[in-house]
Amino acid sequence: MDREVLIAAIKEIAAPYTEDKTALDTINEDTDFIKDLKINSANLVDIVLDLEEKFGIEIDNDSMAKMLDVKSTVEVIEAKLAAHDRK
Amino acid sequence: MIGNDIVDLRKAALESNWQRKGYLTKICTFNEQQLILEAPSPVVMLWLIWTMKEAACKIVQRKTGIRSYVPLSFNCETVQTDSSAAFGKINYLGEVFQIRSEIKKTFIHSIAVSAPEDFEHLQLHYLPRSAAYKEEFNNLSKFYLLAGTPSGLPELTHQLTGQKHAVSISHHGDYLAVVYSDSLLLTD
Known part of the structure; x- marks a missing residue:
């Protein structure tokens, strides 16, 4: 799956948990969920659960x-999807 | 070193659905889940344990300079509570942190230190959450100056001795807490 598509999916999933809509609009690989999007650490697990549901x-x-920033999150999803395809 | 964490219970109720499938198992060990589910108020026990873990996590991150999201590695070994306070221990890969917590109607706050005697000279200030909280703290404090390093970490300097003291700041929702030590230094 294209990285742009994955980042768009992460953006959509992170949206309800951030109050910083400006940071969300400029989301990119370097965006940190806690430092940049100001997401509460108790909500990081929601993002993980939402991604599990969305991508199966x-x-x-x-x-x-590792899932504290967009780049690592993209890498985790890519690895899991690749492992899934091999099965 | 000191770590602390605060949860605004009203905001947490809006932001987090802890009863969501998979939620507890990703952040709490089996024992912690049992403590939560058997507590008179499961939601209070959840946020108590969560703030204990987060407070200890802040010490580890500051010590190692490494950030990672491993709530299951911060294991709540013991927790004793009454209606307004708690104390317990968090074990992170064999390293044990001492925790003291306050349980209020509207928020829960936990402080982590390495040794029980580290609690002796701790100062705790709850401040209204605002962008100017550092100025607010400095207006109230006689000897200390609170500033931030470029990397965003808090820095507390005693203005007579020039020494940098151990300090930790946490905020959530309407609440902000500053915890520092009159005896422990930044390097301790």
Whole structure:
């Protein structure tokens, strides 16, 4: 899946959890969920659960550990989707 | 070092559906889930345990300089509560942090330190949440100057000695807490 498509999906999922709509509008690979989007850490798990539902993947704890920014999140989704395709 | 975390219960009720499928299992160990589900108020126990974990996490992140999202690695070993306070221990990969918490009607706040005696000289200020909270703190404080480093970490300097003291700031919703130590320094 194209990175742009994945970032757009992450943007849509992160939207309800951020109050910083300006930062959301300029979301890119370098965007940090907590520092830039000011998302509460208790809501990061919602983003992980929403991504699991949207992409039909299972995100393990080691992968979740990295999901503090858009770039790492894209990489986790790509890896999980690739693993899924191989099955 | 000090870590602290605050949860505005009104905001948490709006923002988080902790009963959502998969939510608790991703952030709480089996024992913690049991503590929560068996508590007189599960939602209060959840945010109590969460703030304990987050307070300890802030010490680890500051010490190591590494950020990662591993709530299950911060294991609440013990927690004892009455209606307005709690104390407990968080174990992170064998390192144990001491936690003290306040449970109010509208918010829950936890402080983490490494050793029990570190609690002795701690100062806690709740301030109204505003962009000018540093100025507010500095107006109230006789000896300390609160500033931020370029990387966004708080820095507290004693103006007579010039020493940098251990400090931690947390905010959520309407609440902001500043915790610092009269004895522990930034490097302790």
